[in-house]
Structures are given as C-alpha cells and as structure tokens.
Amino acid sequence: MSRPGAGGSRAGLRPRMPSWAATLTWKSAVFITVMCCALAALLGVLVHSEVTRQTVGEAREKALSRLTDVTAAYETGEALPPGSGIDPPGLPAALRALAASGERGTLVGEHGGRPAMWAAAPADGRALATQVDYSQSARTIDSLDGAIVGSSLLAIGATLLVGAFAVTRVTRRLHQTARVARRISAGDLDARVRDPRTADPSRPQDEVAIVAGALDTMASTLQRKLQTEQRFTADVAHELRTPLTGLSAAAELLPPGRPSELVRDRVRTMRALTEDLLEISRLDARSEAADLDVYELVPLVERVVRASGTATAIRVGHPESTAHLRVETDRRRLERVLGNLITNAHKHGRPPVVLTVDGPVVTVRDHGPGFPDYLPADGPQRFRTEGGGRGHGLGLTIAAGQAAMIGAGLVFRNAPDGGAVAQVTLPEYPAPDDGAPEPRS
Structure with missing residues (x-):
C-alpha cells in the first residue's frame, strides 16, 4: 500500500539540471560531440579492421609460404630452417591441436618474447611448424591505432570549434531577438531587431531572419x-x-x-x-518629464489624505526611522498616485481604509471584496469594469502611469483575509550629509 505523496517525494529527489544545460549552445555542443565521437569511432574501427586484415593476411601468406618450404625439406629429409621443427617450443596449443588433427593453419603468437606468425601442418601425427617475425606488423597496427585516436581527437576539437562558432552566431541573433521582444513588451515600441538579412528581400533568409522580420x-x-x-x-x-x-x-x-x-x-x-x-x-x-525633488514622505502623505477629504487612517511603521524619511520624487505626480489609490479604495472597497508608511513603501488597503482576478496579474486596464456602476477604470491606470513616470513600483494584490492592497515603493533618498539639500515640504 503506497503512501499519499510518495510519488511526489521521489520526483522531488530527482537531480535538477543546471540552467545552462538547457541552452541551445550546450545542447548543440553535446550533439556535435556525440556525433563526432560516434563517427570517429566508426571510421576508426573500419580503418583498423581493414589495415589489420591486410597486415595479418600478408603475414599469414608469408608464414604459409615458408611452411611449404619447410614441409618440402621435411619430406626430403633435409635440414629444417631456423625457427622451424616438429612441435617446436612456443607453438600455441590451439595450433598444435589443429595440426595434429590433420589440418593446416596459422595463428599469431609469440616466439622468444616477440610477436610471431605461426604456421603449422600435420607430420606423422605431430605438428610441423614454422614462424615468421610479426613485430613490424604489430608496430604498424599500433602506430595506426595511435594515429586514428590522435586524428579523431583533433577532428572532434576542430569540429567543436567550428560548430560552436556557427551555433553561437545563431544563438546571439536569437538572444538579440528575445531582448527586442522584451523591450517591446516593456513598452519600447521603437525597438527593432533589424537583422541585416531582412533588409534585402533578394538575399536568402534563414529561420532566425524570418523570425526577426x-x-x-x-x-x-x-x-x-x-x-x-x-x-x-x-x-x-x-x-x-x-x-x-x-x-x-x-x-x-x-x-x-x-x-x-x-x-x-x-x-x-x-x-x-x-x-x-x-x-x-x-x-x-x-x-x-518628472520634476524630481527631495521631500519628507510622512508630511506629504498626510497632506494627500487631508486633501482627499476621506476617513483614511494613517499608520507609520518604525516611527523612529520613518518619521523623517526622505524620498526623491515628483510631488504632484505622487499626490496623484496616492489620491487615486485612496479614492479607489473608498469607492470600490469598504472601510476601514488604512494608509501605511513603512520606510519608502506606502500601502493603501481597504477591507472590501478585493481587486478583480485579472488586475493583480495583468495590471489595471482602462474601461474594463466588473459590473455596472463601478467606474471607468481610469483612476488606477493613471496611478500606474504616474508611478512609472517617477520611478516608483506599484503592485496590486489581495490580502489573504480580504481587501485590496496597493503598494507603492518609492526611491529612497540617502541620509542627509553636510551640505545636502533640505527636503521640501
């Protein structure tokens, strides 16, 4: 019987790949490396097999030719050449058994601690054998294997460099396209990719140029x-x-x-x-353009609340540090932002409406039904309302635009226990030094 959530626990234990492993450059490099290694291994095996076959074939023919001469000398009773004899020492057991069974054969073995090609034939129930030196052939094959490995590594390195250069050019263009797309989504409608391949219609275009265009x-x-x-x-x-x-x-x-x-x-x-x-x-x-100056935040907020003529409570968090906090802002635009937020809270929410100042963060909260679901995620949208008689949606749109003008962050969310929360984060001005400008009230 499995426990609930066990599968999720096992999934949570899976190793997570680093973010750079998901990039196109990394995937292309891995693909190119794997393909180069596979191709190099295939070519290396083919070349090694063919050269080894030819080298072993030549040594075998030479050993069999010498075995023919040794057999003729044995049959005529002449002296056998050096390295030949009946069951000579060093003859591989498998080749001795083959010859004893009445068949001729060859086998690579050793003689005197050096590689040798043995050839044996039956002779009166025993093995008549001879050998030829195989050292040069073995060295040729070893040298060939080393050359294959070295050339394969060189080819893989060169291919990786060329592939990385080609892939980097593509990914650089893709990153440029993505940066322009982000600028457009942020409101910079003058941003363009301007890929040189799209300027001339007669010029062949690749997929990246098509996307950029x-x-x-x-x-x-x-x-x-x-x-x-x-x-x-x-x-x-x-x-x-x-x-x-x-x-x-x-x-x-x-x-x-x-x-x-x-x-x-x-x-x-x-x-x-x-x-x-x-x-x-x-x-x-x-x-x-914003007319920036330095102001004390708490008196400015109190003046906005008084001008609104509403029953808005003011709370100051950490009074010892916030009471004389200074911010660099455009007073008229900030008053417009806070005034619209207070008006919206009283118009669409329910009391009590509380304005809290905590450092450079000003929060306006009501205790009504909260913002519509779309607003915290997508921001205020002009002329979008949730039901009749709930306004034209321009107040929060203006607040968001003015906040962007003065470099303030404006976030909308709903409180967990109910109510709409609008939070303005202002750029804080450094603590006053000698000769620093006095804040305006």
Whole structure:
C-alpha cells in the first residue's frame, strides 16, 4: 500500500539540471560531440579492421609460404630452417591441436618474447611448424591505432570549434531577438531587431531572419495601432473640452432644484473623465518629464489624505526611522498616485481604509471584496469594469502611469483575509550629509 505523496517525494529527489544545460549552445555542443565521437569511432574501427586484415593476411601468406618450404625439406629429409621443427617450443596449443588433427593453419603468437606468425601442418601425427617475425606488423597496427585516436581527437576539437562558432552566431541573433521582444513588451515600441538579412528581400533568409522580420513587422503594426488609438483618445478629449466648458457654464445658470443638481453632477463627471483621458494620452505619448525633488514622505502623505477629504487612517511603521524619511520624487505626480489609490479604495472597497508608511513603501488597503482576478496579474486596464456602476477604470491606470513616470513600483494584490492592497515603493533618498539639500515640504 503506497503512501499519499510518495510519488511526489521521489520526483522531488530527482537531480535538477543546471540552467545552462538547457541552452541551445550546450545542447548543440553535446550533439556535435556525440556525433563526432560516434563517427570517429566508426571510421576508426573500419580503418583498423581493414589495415589489420591486410597486415595479418600478408603475414599469414608469408608464414604459409615458408611452411611449404619447410614441409618440402621435411619430406626430403633435409635440414629444417631456423625457427622451424616438429612441435617446436612456443607453438600455441590451439595450433598444435589443429595440426595434429590433420589440418593446416596459422595463428599469431609469440616466439622468444616477440610477436610471431605461426604456421603449422600435420607430420606423422605431430605438428610441423614454422614462424615468421610479426613485430613490424604489430608496430604498424599500433602506430595506426595511435594515429586514428590522435586524428579523431583533433577532428572532434576542430569540429567543436567550428560548430560552436556557427551555433553561437545563431544563438546571439536569437538572444538579440528575445531582448527586442522584451523591450517591446516593456513598452519600447521603437525597438527593432533589424537583422541585416531582412533588409534585402533578394538575399536568402534563414529561420532566425524570418523570425526577426516577423517580430519587426509585428512591432511596427502594433506601434501604428497604438499611436492611432492614442491620437484618437487625445483628439476626443480635446474636442470634448470646449462643449463641456459651455455645458458647465450653462448648468450653473439653471434654477436651483434636484434636476439642476443631477445635471451639474453629470457635467462634473464628464469633465473629470475628459481630464483623465487627456492625462492618459499625455502618459501614453511620454511627452512629459518628472520634476524630481527631495521631500519628507510622512508630511506629504498626510497632506494627500487631508486633501482627499476621506476617513483614511494613517499608520507609520518604525516611527523612529520613518518619521523623517526622505524620498526623491515628483510631488504632484505622487499626490496623484496616492489620491487615486485612496479614492479607489473608498469607492470600490469598504472601510476601514488604512494608509501605511513603512520606510519608502506606502500601502493603501481597504477591507472590501478585493481587486478583480485579472488586475493583480495583468495590471489595471482602462474601461474594463466588473459590473455596472463601478467606474471607468481610469483612476488606477493613471496611478500606474504616474508611478512609472517617477520611478516608483506599484503592485496590486489581495490580502489573504480580504481587501485590496496597493503598494507603492518609492526611491529612497540617502541620509542627509553636510551640505545636502533640505527636503521640501
């Protein structure tokens, strides 16, 4: 009976490959090395077998030819040449048994501590044998084996160098394409790969050039569409300002009463929406620069809460170090970010709404239903709402854009015990030294 989770435990014990082992360069190097080694081994075996066959064949023919002369001398009763005789010492036992059975044969063995090719034939129930020196043939085969190993290592090294150079050129282009893709995803729509192979349509293109060209085309198309949308948003907002100004003036002339209040309220809402659209269009166009200065964070936050006119509690973590903490930021933009977060918390959440300052981190939390599921993962999206009457989604979009302008990090998440949490992390200014600028209030 297996225990629950046992399989998971065994899986957790598996060795994990290092990250560099997953790269295309490493995989290509391993593939090239394995293929080179396999090819070198195959060629080495073939060459070794063929040369050994030829060398052994020549030595065997020489030994058999000498055995013929020795046999003739034995039959005529002449003296046998040196290295020959009946059952001479050093004759391999297998070859002696073969000759005793009535057959001729050859076998590589030793004679006097040196390699020798033995040849034997039957003679009166015994073995008539002779041998020829095999030392030179053995040295030839050994030298050939050494040459095969050396040339194989040299060929593998050269192939690896050439292969690594070729693969590195490809992976470098792939990395460049990936870097451009990341820049585009981060908002840099002017980024392009500009692979030289895509500049000339008549030039043959490889797969990397095709991918790079497709990415550049996609980025250009996306940039044109976004610029068209930005211009449309800005034009609409500009066109709406003039009639809304006249409508607002006309609404103020209406006689007092409930209908007049409703008209004025709707006009104020439309004017606020128009101003938000203009602000978003400026953020999208990146036509503005942050006016950075040094401010004490806690007084700035307190002023934002007072200006919001809401019942927002302020908490300061580690008062001894946070009370006089200074940050380098654009005060107007930071006030816009915090003001939008506070307004959103009161509008879509439930009290209590708490603003916490802990070092350079400012957190706004409510105790309502929390952010929609898409928002913590994908960020705020303009004109995306979760149900009717819940706003137009521009407040958090503006907060995210202004935070990016001042170099602050803005993170949205839901608290485990309920409620939406928006966390702003500001660039902290160094502790004051002699001659350092005084913070502005």
